Amino acid sequence: MSFRERNPEESKQRIIKAAEKIFAAKGLDGARVDEIAAAAQINKRMIYHYYGSKEGLYMEILRKNYNKVIKVGQRATKLKGSALEKVTQVIRQYFYFLAENEEFVRLIQWESLHHSRYARKILPDIAQVTLPKLKAILKEGIQEGVFRSDLDIRHLVISINAVTMMYFARRDVYSFLWQQDMMHPKTLEERLQHIIDFTLHGILNHRQGEGTTYEKNS
Amino acid sequence: MSFRERNPEESKQRIIKAAEKIFAAKGLDGARVDEIAAAAQINKRMIYHYYGSKEGLYMEILRKNYNKVIKVGQRATKLKGSALEKVTQVIRQYFYFLAENEEFVRLIQWESLHHSRYARKILPDIAQVTLPKLKAILKEGIQEGVFRSDLDIRHLVISINAVTMMYFARRDVYSFLWQQDMMHPKTLEERLQHIIDFTLHGILNHRQGEGTTYEKNS
DNA sequence: TTAATAAGTAACTGATTAGTTACTTACCAA
DNA sequence: TTGGTAAGTAACTAATCAGTTACTTATTAA
Structure with a gap:
């Protein structure tokens, strides 16, 4: 009707951007295709044209977000230094990844409540790719004698993920209870320092390496 | 029509039980009033009769579940022993409360994704009631010199909640990745031991109380 | 130039669902 | 015993929404 230039790539991008925001906000069930179409400034029909179905579009968004976290994991492989420094760096990178990717944090939670049907x-x-790298760093530290040898690495990975993720997953609640902006740079850094401090104390071998100290700010 | 004895109390209870299960499984938006009515073996009209609206019923379920966790917190006040023993006991009680109350864990997650609109x-x-009690135990340990004095109690409470809760919040994923039943008594006890071990190492003052040990199984 | 194809639109459809209406039936206090 | 009230039922309604249909318009390869 009215003149509108065609630009399939840009149209697809607009759909993806709008869908990511809305799926993260409301979940697969809560999101409305009409709402995504309106936010993308595109006719609803095009969503079906490009992505087949609501679920197809959702899968695309989910995949895109998991790719982002896989990339963070790949950066972790290239870290130099002691196991202790590597763990600190991995936590720092993961923490700020979550801070900057609210959509990822929320999408994972929606998936989790739906038994990770699509995430599976x-x-x-x-x-098979990211987790073994993290485990390797922890094993390295154990073999060096810097980390305790009685650590259960699988549980440890869950716990590190937990202390890092939960802050963002529940930030509305903490914001409400603490009457504070949990995303303020200073508050973020404070939380990160606690996580590193708590985690390193949790895994360091205090018997052997009694003289061992670690940089709080690194 | 068909003869059916009246029993308002039992009817209400049937509604509550069905609603708790379905709201926990599908959230406020995903749950269907017709589905709750069918599961409760009651006419849909009665739900509106007793609880006014879908949201009214949901609030009732939410309140009921928060009351349960508040009770767990109240038990924590009555604990005897050292701060270290108390922390261990609180974690154990909270852990098994979560293990036995899947609905609570899920309801909190749904709320969280909806910015805790109703939970607020x-x-x-x-x-105002439960958290101060937990904080008091931690402060007690710090004053005794058993726990490190540089701990940020607010962050610590988040972290303890995180390592305890995350296991249950993500159990589908871990079950899938580990190919293991995360709710098996042995697996549960293993996780609990890790949490206690990790947390206590995270908070114990290793410099002063070098001789200090703690019971792993208590 | 043109015909095949891809991009785009508006209006519709059928299924679902929270909440309501108009009704009947059981219970119990006076 | 009876009349008011609470418990209970079936069928309806208005709104919502994923996906479709039937169409027009732009782009491009031969």
Whole structure:
């Protein structure tokens, strides 16, 4: 009707951007295709044209977000230094990744409540590529004698993920209870320092390496 | 039509039980009033009769579940022993409370994704009654010199909640990745031991109390 | 130039669902 | 015993929404 230039790539991008925001905010069930179409300034029909279905679009968004976290994991492989420094760096990078990717944090939670029905198709990529790298760093530290040898690495990975993720997953509640902006740079850095401090005390071998100290700010 | 004895109390209870299960499984938006009515073996009209609206019923369920966790917190006040023993006991009780109350864990997550819209009305009860008690135990340990004095108690409470809660919040994922039943008694006890071990190492003052040990199984 | 194809639109459809209406039936206090 | 009230039922309604239909318009390869 009215003149509008065609630009499939840009149209697709607009759909993705709008869908990511809305799926993260309301979940697969709560999101409305009409709402995504309106936010993307595109006719609803085009969503079906490019992505087949609401679920197809959702999968695209989920995949995109998991790819982002896989990239963070890949950066972790290239870290130099002692196991202790590497753990600190990995936590720092993961922490700020979560801080900057609210959509990722929320999408994972929606998935989790839906028994990770769609995430299951993507999870093996992380389990087979990213997780072993993190575990290798922890094993390295154990072999060096810097970390305790009685650590259960699988549980440790859950716990590190927990203390890092929970802050963002529940930030509305903490904001409400503490009457404070949990995303303020100073508050973020304070939380990160606590996480590093708590985690390192939790894993360091205090018997042998009694003289061992670690940089709080690194 | 068909003969059916009247029993308002039992009817209400049937509604509550069905609603708790379904709201926990699908959230406020995902749950269907017709589905709750069918599960409760009651006419849908009665739900509106007793609880006014879908939201009214949901609030009732939420309140009921928060009351349960507040009770766990009250038990924590009555604990005897050293600060270290108390922390261990509180973690154990909270852990098994979560293990036995899947609905609570899920309801909190749904709320969290909805910015705790309804939970906000209940949260102050926990913030003003339960949390101070936990904080008091931690402060006690710090004053005794058993726990490190540089701990940030607010962050610590988040972290303890995180390592305890995350296991249950993500149990589908871990079950899938580990190919293991995360709710098996042995697996549960293993996780609890890790949490206690990790947390206590995270908070114990290793410099002063070098001779200090703690019971792993208590 | 043109015909095949891809991009785009508006209006519709069928299924679902929270809440309501108009009704009947059981219970119990006076 | 009876009349008011609470418990209970079936069928309806208005709104919502994923996906479709039937169409027009732009782009491009031969």
